[in-house]
Amino acid sequence: xxxxxxxxxxxxxxxxxxxxxxxxxxxxxxxxxxxxxxxxxxxxxxxxxxxxxxxxxxxxxxxxxxxxxxxxxxxxxxxxxxxxxxxxxxxxxxxxxxxxxxxxxxxxxxxxxxxxxxxxxxxxxxxxxxxxxxxxxxxxxxxxxxxxxxxxxxxxxxxxxxxxxxxxxxxxxxxxxxxxxxxxxxxxxxxxxxxxxxxxxxxxxxxxxxxxxxxxxxxxxxxxxxxxxxxxxxxxxxxxxxxxxxxxxxxxxxxxxxxxxxxxxxxxxxxxxxxxxxxxxxxxxxxxxxxxxxxxxxxxxxxxxxxxxxxxxxxxxxxxxxxxxxxxxxxxxxxxxxxxxxxxxxxxxxxxxxxxxxxxxxxxxxxxxxxxxxxxxxxxxxxxxxxxxxxxxxxxxxxxxxxxxxxxxxxxxxxxxxxxxxxxxxxxxxxxxxxxxxxxxxxxxxxxxxxxxxxxxxxxxxxxxxxxxxxxxxxxxxxxxxxxxxxxxxxxxxxxxxxxxxxxxxxxxxxxxxxxxxxxxxxxxxxxxxxxxxxxxxxxxxxxxxxxxxxxxxxxxxxxxxxxxxxxxxxxxxxxxxxxx
Amino acid sequence: xxxxxxxxxxxxxxxxxxxxxxxxxxxxxxxxxxxxxxxxxxxxxxxxxxxxxxxxxxxxxxxxxxxxxxxxxxxxxxxxxxxxxxxxxxxxxxxxxxxxxxxxxxxxxxxxxxxxxxxxxxxxxxxxxxxxxxxxxxxxxxxxxxxxxxxxxxxxxxxxxxxxxxxxxxxxxxxxxxxxxxxxxxxxxxxxxxxxxxxxxxxxxxxxxxxxxxxxxxxxxxxxxxxxxxxxxxxxxxxxxx
Numbered sequence: 041x042x043x044x045x046x047x048x049x050x051x052x053x054x055x056x057x058x059x060x061x062x063x064x065x066x067x068x069x070x071x072x073x074x075x076x077x078x079x080x081x082x083x084x085x086x087x088x089x090x091x092x093x094x095x096x097x098x099x100x101x102x103x104x105x106x107x108x109x110x111x112x113x114x115x116x117x118x119x120x121x122x123x124x125x126x127x128x129x130x131x132x133x134x135x136x137x138x139x140x141x142x143x144x145x146x147x148x149x150x151x152x153x154x155x156x157x158x159x160x161x162x163x164x165x166x167x168x169x170x171x172x173x174x175x176x177x178x179x180x181x182x183x184x185x186x187x188x189x190x191x192x193x194x195x196x197x198x199x200x201x202x203x204x205x206x207x208x209x210x211x212x213x214x215x216x217x218x219x220x221x222x223x224x225x226x227x228x229x230x231x232x233x234x235x236x237x238x239x240x241x242x243x244x245x246x247x248x249x250x251x252x253x254x255x256x257x258x259x260x261x262x263x264x265x266x267x268x269x270x271x272x273x274x275x276x277x278x279x280x281x282x283x284x285x286x287x288x289x290x291x292x293x294x295x296x297x298x299x300x301x302x303x304x305x306x307x308x309x310x311x312x313x314x315x316x317x318x319x320x321x322x323x324x325x326x327x328x329x330x331x332x333x334x335x336x337x338x339x340x341x342x343x344x345x346x347x348x349x350x351x352x353x354x355x356x357x358x359x360x361x362x363x364x365x366x367x368x369x370x371x372x373x374x375x376x377x378x379x380x381x382x383x384x385x386x387x388x389x390x391x392x393x394x395x396x397x398x399x400x401x402x403x404x405x406x407x408x409x410x411x412x413x414x415x416x417x418x419x420x421x422x423x424x425x426x427x428x429x430x431x432x433x434x435x436x437x438x439x440x441x442x443x444x445x446x447x448x449x450x451x452x453x454x455x456x457x458x459x460x461x462x463x464x465x466x467x468x469x470x471x472x473x474x475x476x477x478x479x480x481x482x483x484x485x486x487x488x489x490x491x492x493x494x495x496x497x498x499x500x501x502x503x504x505x506x507x508x509x510x511x512x513x514x515x516x517x518x519x520x521x522x523x524x525x526x527x528x529x530x531x532x533x534x535x536x537x538x539x540x541x542x543x544x545x546x547x548x549x550x551x552x553x554x555x556x557x558x559x560x561x562x563x564x565x566x567x568x569x570x571x572x573x574x575x576x577x578x579x580x581x582x583x584x585x586x587x588x589x590x591x592x593x594x595x596x597x598x599x600x601x602x603x604x605x606x607x608x609x610x611x612x613x614x615x616x617x618x619x620x621x
Numbered sequence: 622x623x624x625x626x627x628x629x630x631x632x633x634x635x636x637x638x639x640x641x642x643x644x645x646x647x648x649x650x651x652x653x654x655x656x657x658x659x660x661x662x663x664x665x666x667x668x669x670x671x672x673x674x675x676x677x678x679x680x681x682x683x684x685x686x687x688x689x690x691x692x693x694x695x696x697x698x699x700x701x702x703x704x705x706x707x708x709x710x711x712x713x714x715x716x717x718x719x720x721x722x723x724x725x726x727x728x729x730x731x732x733x734x735x736x737x738x739x740x741x742x743x744x745x746x747x748x749x750x751x752x753x754x755x756x757x758x759x760x761x762x763x764x765x766x767x768x769x770x771x772x773x774x775x776x777x778x779x780x781x782x783x784x785x786x787x788x789x790x791x792x793x794x795x796x797x798x799x800x801x802x803x804x805x806x807x808x809x810x811x812x813x814x815x816x817x818x819x820x821x822x823x824x825x826x827x828x829x830x831x832x833x834x835x836x837x838x839x840x841x842x843x844x845x846x847x848x849x850x851x852x853x854x855x856x857x858x859x860x861x862x863x
Contacts, residue, residue, distance in 0.1 A: 454715055455708040457651055457682050461675035463640055463666065470746045470799065479753050480788075483760035490763060 059084070061145055061154040069160035072135050075100065075293055080143050080154055081125040088146040089126055097138055097159070100293075102128030131295070132161040178205040181249065181269055181298035189304045192259050193319035193350050194412050195381060199230070199251040200267045200298060203237075203244045210272040210291060214249065218265035222305075223254040224353065226379035253379025255350045259307040268297040308410055312417055314358075318409035320349010320380065326422035328402070335397050335432040341390040343370075343422065345407065351380045356388050357407060362400040366393040394429040401426050516613035519546050523606055532598050533591075539609055540587040543580070546613060550620070560584070572619045580612050640666050644676070651679065656687040674704035681712060690719045691829040695805040698832065698863050702798060705741050720830030721810075726848040737797075740790045745798045748791040755784045802835040804845075804860040811860075813853035817842035824853045833860060 059082075066077040080089075080103075091103055103126040112119045124145075132138070140157040179202075186197040202212065230251040237246040249267065256262060274289045308319075325344045333339050341361075345354060352374065361367045370388040377384050394400065402425040411418050471479070517524075519542050526535040544558055551566040560581055567577040583605070590601065647662035660683045666676060681696035697713040700706070729737070743751065759780050766777075806827050815822040817839045827833070827847070836852065837844035843860075846852040 452715060454682055454685050454712040457648060457679040458675035459645075459648055461644060461673045463644070463671040463673045463676065466667070466670050466672045470795075471749050473795075476749050476753075476791075480756055483756045486760055487763050490767060494767075 059147060059150070059152055061086075061143065061152050063140075063143070063154045063157045065157070065159060069162050070132060072132055072161055072163055073294075074131070076130045076132065076159070078102075078128045078130055078140070078157070078159075079125050080127075080145075081123060082145060082147065082152065083121065083123055084147055085122050086124055086145040086147040086152070090144040092143040092154075092157075093141040094128070094130060095138055095140070096132075096134070096136075097140075098131045098133055100129040100131055102126070102130075104128075132159075135161045135163045137161070175206070175273075175294060176296070179203070179209070179271060179273075179294070179296060181267055181296060183264060183267075183298045183301050185264065185301060185303065187303075188301075189306070190256055191306050191319065191410065191412060192256050192308050193317050193353075193410065194305075195253050195255050195320070195350055195379065196303065197251070197378075197381060198254055198264060200249040202247045202249050202269065203239075204234075204247075205242070205244055206273065208274045210274045212269050212271040214267060215270040215295065216268040217250075218267050220252075220254060220265060222256065222258050222260075222262040224257055224350075226253045226255075226352070226376075228252060228378060253381055255353065255379075256303070256305040259305045262303045262305055264301040264303060266298045266300050268295060270295055309415075311410075312408055314406065315408045315410070315417065316355055318349065318351075318354050318407065319412055320347055320351065320409060321411055321413065321418075322347030322349060322351070322354075322407060322409050322420060324407045324420040324422055326405075326425070328425045328427065331426065332428045332430065333394065334430050335394055337393070337432070339392045339394065339427065341392055341402060341425070343388040343390070343405075345386045345388075346383060348383055349380055349409065349412070351384045351386050352376055354386060354407075357405045359390070359405045360403050361390075361392060362394075362402070364394060364396045364398070364400070366395060367391075394427070397429045397431045399426065399428055513610075513614055515617055516610045519613055520606060520609055523609070527599075527602050527606065530599075532602070535602050536587045536591045536605070539605055540584060540591075543584060543587075543609060543612075547580075550616065570620060572616065576612065576615045576619065579608070579615075583608050583612060640669055640671050647679070651683060651686075654686070656683045659683045660687070672703070674700045674706065674709070676700075677703065678706070678709050678712070681709075681716070685712065685716055688719075690716055691805055691807050694720070694830050694832070695807075695861055695863065698803070698805065702863060704744070717830070721828035722831040724831060724848045727850050736793070740794045740797065743790075743794070745791070745794040748787065748794045752784070752787040752791045755780060755787055759784060802862060804833050804835055804843075804862045806831045806833065806860050808859040811855050813845070813851075813855055815853055817844075817854045821854075825851065827855070835862070 061080055061082045064079050064081075066079075067074070070076045076097075080092075085107065089103060089105065106125045106127070108123040108125070110119075110121050110123075112121075126143070138159045138161060140159060142153045142156050144151050144153045146152075182201050182203055184199045184201060187194075190196055200218075228251040230248040232247050232249070234245040234247045237244050249269070254264075271294045272291045273294055275292045308315075323346045325346070327342045327344070329340045329342075330337075341359075343357065343359075345351060356370050356372070368391040370390045372386070372388055374386040375384060376386075404421045404424045406419050406421045408417055408419050410416075520539070523535060523538040523542060526532075526538055547553065547563060547566075548555060548558060551570070553562055553566065563581060564577055567574075567580070586605065586608075590605070643662060643666050647659050647666075650659040650662060660680065663676060663680045663683065666672075677696045677700035681693045681700060684690075684693035684696060693716045694713065697709055697716060700709050701713070740748070759777065762777055762780070806829050808829060810826055810828050812826050813824045815824050831847065833845040833847055833855075835843050836846055838857070839854075841857050842854045843857050844852065844854055845860075
């Protein structure tokens with residue numbers, strides 16, 4: 041039982057030990073400027089390491105992960121252990137206590153945090169300081185510029201030089217390169233060989249680290265950033281603990297940097313319209329390989345610019361080639377020496393293909409540049425070239441193709457002014473709203489009035505209006521439509537039936553009498569109550585009787601009888617219609 | 622009041638001869654590329670109290686040549702208000718390319734486009750006259766049909782439909798040319814605010830030459846709308862009303 045507990049305890053303790061991210065530093069307190077090694081280690085394999093925040097400390101390198109695995113077999117027991125270490129090289133730039141925030145790592149899905157670490161940085165001793173001072177006098181970077189006050193587009197030569205008097209400089213490499221914002225930079229080749237140079241009677245070994253030609257791209261105060269150099273110096277090991285191989289020296293790392301230099305860049309004085317930023321002193325030359333050529337044969341037009349200045353930034357000039365020439369993009373070649381500080385050459389080679397015969401001129405083009413010596417704008421012009429293009433005799437086989445040109449205007453301009461005009465008084469040339477409404481709505485009102493008049497007057501007017509008669513006639517015709525059809529078809533049998541039916545239905549519809557109540561009595565009562573003439577009533581009933589009689593006792597002249605009865609029926613309906621109004 | 626108009630009419634008729642000469646003199650000055658002098662000469666015609674579409678057009682050309690884009694646009698727009706002319710429209714398009722702001726117009730539906738080009742065939746005054754002419758013609762025909770046997774229903778119905786179209790066109794034209802107030806920005810740049818206050822949110826910035834529509838006025842502030850539909854408030858002093 042005791043044994044089990046013991047085993048369990050050991051197991052737990054190893055488990056808890058395994059899951060700890062420990063932090064250590066090789067020196068604490070450290071001295072300003074010294075290199076400090078900080079290590080985070082864990083006794084297992086982990087991933088997803090989160091860097092701590094080194095407040096105010098400069099990280100020289102890191103995190104550098106390393107994994108150690110060991111397998112030991114002692115007294116018949118095997119042990120397998122893994123150790124992961126993340127190391128940082130730091131440097132303190134000032135004294136004080138720096139707290140490094142905890143780092144974190146993920147082990148088997150669990151996040152393990154280290155403790156925060158306090159690092160004390162103290163000032164180096166006086167002797168150390170003196171050493172530092174002596175070092176800065178003997179090892180430094182100097183920036184040399186050819187000019188401090190320039191105009192936009194002007195070039196300066198900037199060289200970073202390493203001066204040294206110490207003979208134990210082991211190696212050096214730049215740790216940060218200058219950004220040189222606002223400049224167009226062209227690096228020149230420079231030899232890093234040390235040369236002897238004497239300044240104020242003190243001999244130095246000088247090496248050029250970087251040599252560039254800078255072209256100012258904007259105005260204002262532009263800063264040439266410092267360059268920082270990491271130097272390794274061999275120093276004698278003072279401490280007793282010499283290396284295994286009896287190495288007396290150790291490498292000490294020092295960071296040195298140059299001073300920032302401000303360059304004042306002024307804007308160019310009111311540039312002329314065709315100035316495109318060329319600054320320096322230039323000459324311009326143009327050549328044409330053939331002044332006489334055949335149509336469709338190539339001609340080369342070569343423009344050469346020579347001189348000193350920002351020649352590399354000169355864009356192709358705007359040359360007004362004749363419209364009938366096919367112009368290809370120029371082939372640009374240049375030979376630049378020292379970024380344009382020495383006499384350089386830039387050529388633009390245009391390939392021209394004249395399409396039609398004739399005499400053409402390539403007009404002179406001009407290069408406007410700012411001369412930074414005389415502080416004036418100067419213009420250099422190319423000569424004008426006259427070209428004679430002859431007809432191409434080899435184009436007979438192309439004759440079938442109609443070669444026409446489409447007329448088009450490339451540059452648009454406004455139309456010409458009007459030469460004549462009809463001037464009028466300035467006033468709002470419209471009818472005012474109220475006047476317009478008056479003039480416009482008066483006729484509408486009149487039309488509406490007329491319409492209303494027509495409808496009202498039309499209703500009251502009865503007897504005289506033939507319009508009303510027409511209507512009654514229409515109704516009668518509609519009612520007797522079938523009877524009329526029967527006459528047309530000579531259908532004698534159904535004619536009388538139709539007439540009778542039409543009359544009864546008309547009566548029923550007109551006086552709203554149901555079919556069941558239809559009788560001669562109802563006719564007389566309804567005619568009476570509607571104040572219809574007694575003659576009309578008699579005629580109506582007589583016609584009904586006649587129809588009934590005719591159906592069963594056919595007469596000799598049927599056609600005449602039918603026409604007579606139809607007219608009678610029509611007459612009665614018209615009579616009733618007019619009486620009812 | 623009547624006397625006053627009479628006097629003005631007489632004065633104008635006297636001065637019209639002189640102003641024609643002024644116009645020709647200004648044209649000659651324009652031909653000599655002396656645009657600033659031409660502007661003063663043309664402007665002097667305006668100060669007499671005379672105007673014409675061509676006069677505004679020529680002034681627009683002078684300002685264009687003198688590279689006063691905002692002024693050129695203002696005069697072209699003014700010319701178009703009086704009379705529609707293709708030359709003016711094309712010049713205005715060119716002038717609009719020169720200014721800083723490029724306002725994307727909201728595309729209109731095809732029938733709206735047709736309608737707006739239809740109503741711009743005549744100016745508002747002509748549309749008013751057309752509407753009045755048609756309604757009186759319709760009235761005459763109506764009365765004629767009342768008292769005589771003349772009846773042409775077909776012609777009358779055409780007349781009524783024409784009347785309907787012309788009255789809508791008159792209304793639209795009135796809305797477009799008289800009620801709608803437009804202006805051109807004259808200051809180099811002006812910030813459009815969300816409210817008629819100096820410290821309100823800045824919505825966008827307009828530059829000289831841009832055309833705006835005035836929706837509302839509040840003391841020295843005006844509520845504006847531009848062709849892409851955005852609106853806001855600017856100070857009245859920054860623009861010149863057409």
